[in-house]
Amino acid sequence: MAAPALTLTYRLYQALTALGAPLAMREARKRFVETNGPLDRLSERAGRTNVARPEGRLVWIHAVSVGEFRSILGLVDRLVAEGVHVLVTTTTATSATLAAERLPEGALHQFSPLDTPQATRRFLDHWRPDLVAFVESEIWPNQIVAAHRRGLPLVLLNARLSARSLKRWQKLSATAESLFARFSLILCQVKGTEQALALLGADAMVTSTTGDLKADADALPIDPDEAARLSALIGDRPLWVAASTHEGEEEQVSAAHRIVTGTSRESLLILVPRHPERANAIAHQLAEEGWQIARRSAGQDPGPDTQIYLADTLGETGLWYHLAPVVFVAGSFAPVGGHNPYEPAHFGCAILHGPLYANFALAYGEMTRRDACLEVEDATALGLTVAGLFQTPRLAPLQDNARAYVTSAKNLQDDIAARLRALIEA
Incomplete structure (x- = not known):
């Protein structure tokens, strides 16, 4: 025709x-x-x-x-x-x-x-x-x-x-x-x-x-030797990741981490900006807020006193998902449509997201139905939820359900x- x-x-x-x-x-x-x-x-x-x-x-x-x-x-x-x-x-x-x-x-x-x-x-x-x-x-x-x-x-x-x-x-x-x-x-x-x-x-x-093709994509790659090295450095510290943050979201993630560290002083946040070229501004902002930070791009490791590890490199998102039991998928506190929840699901992470996720409405709707993710309304809810997951048996079912969801895609x-x-x- x-x-x-x-x-x-x-x-x-x-x-x-x-x-x-x-x-x-x-x-x-x-x-x-x-x-x-x-x-x-x-x-x-x-x-x-x-x-x-x-x-x-x-x-x-x-x-x-x-x-x-x-x-x-x-x-x-x-x-x-x-x-x-x-x-x-x-x-x-x-x-x-x-x-x-x-x-x-x-x-x-x-x-x-x-x-x-x-x-x-x-x-x-x-x-x-x-x-x-x-x-x-x-x-x-x-x-x-x-x-x-x-x-x-x-x-x-x-x-x-x-x-x-x-x-x-x-x-x-x-x-x-x-x-x-x-x-x-x-x-x-x-x-x-x-x-x-x-x-x-x-x-x-x-x-x-x-x-959605994203549901059938392969798991992100990781360097197993680097994963083992970092895991040994972090030890049993409560760890969570804020992935693919956009401008304005770092402030909210920082406020949430303040709540988390108020409950678990040894908690470590790995902050992964969506655009690494913003890392200098983010590092300056976090330092002004009083956080002890280390930067991946500078070759620094998370030390015992590090509170936020700024993962400002490319191609290592899989590594952070591998290490962390809890992941906040950003782009969902900012009006950008959300980001891919399938990627952390491959690693069996407990997945949290904000209310702005129009581009992944199908995924989050189905994952919510399967108890494979949690929506948090704002920074306070994010902080309280992360802190709660570290202290209750709710964490393991979320992890298992996320992995099961993506495996069945x-x-x-x-x-x-x-x-x-x-x-x-x-």
Whole structure:
């Protein structure tokens, strides 16, 4: 079936992004500088690269940042094992660093091209992918239209659509239909997203609900020798982790830890900021509040007097989950939609979260039903809950239920890899 005609709204977007390409590159450079991105790779945002395209079949998967990147690692592994090259694009410096550490041989990383006609054309001309897959809510009109014009299968993986996004697309219903109808395969996290996309014009024959890829991702890696060394240093001190904190949340976590240490003086908090480039400001703030801190990035270990260990490095989140019986998954006191609870569940952690978790409503709803997590309203509730878990038998059932939940998650990776191969070979 032919895709609907492109709308005047899209034509206007195409023209504006073409004219605004220099401004978009200036903004991309500014963002690189702010986040310590590799400026020698900034040209990738314009669709330029010195990396050669590998021979053979190539799948392009765009996963915007760390969470989306981690969710597709198992899928990348399976495709590469089948002899398919995979090009993964992301937009953040943090995810690029992680990609360098985690991608298997046979997979490549690039910063994603800006959604301008010029950058998209250069990117597609060079890489010539056999299939294009976007992860979650990455809907880039110029890239979708350009790939479709070249006859490339388009896939939306782990599709997620917030209520706000749905309202915005409904105001542009004809444009939405012209874009979503160009996808060859759409796999949704929840039935509600599938129904919403149908309203926006997605082809019901290629749209289905499969569950959340993040639930089927492999456990985060750890260094067992380092885990044993740190475990010996920490000993039997009550330990908890605040993972992926955002600006404003460190103050609340600090207030909670004040309650915890008031009950258990030897308690240790491992604080893991979502963006390590904020670590200097966080360290200064904690020191002003009177905490004894040590910093991972400075090569410091948590000593007997350390009250907060600032884990301001990349790629070690699994280590902290391995060590800690209790984890507060942040991004849930700040309006950013929450973060991945499946990752600590793999390690059998008792999982706490705040009330703002729209991006993981499905996961937390099911985990709550299975008594595999607890919601805390604010810093006071967080502190009291952590302190209580250290002193009551409530801890062990939460840990067991979290591990059982993630273990029972449906295996999606093999099925999705098979579907992508079928599209390439069709």
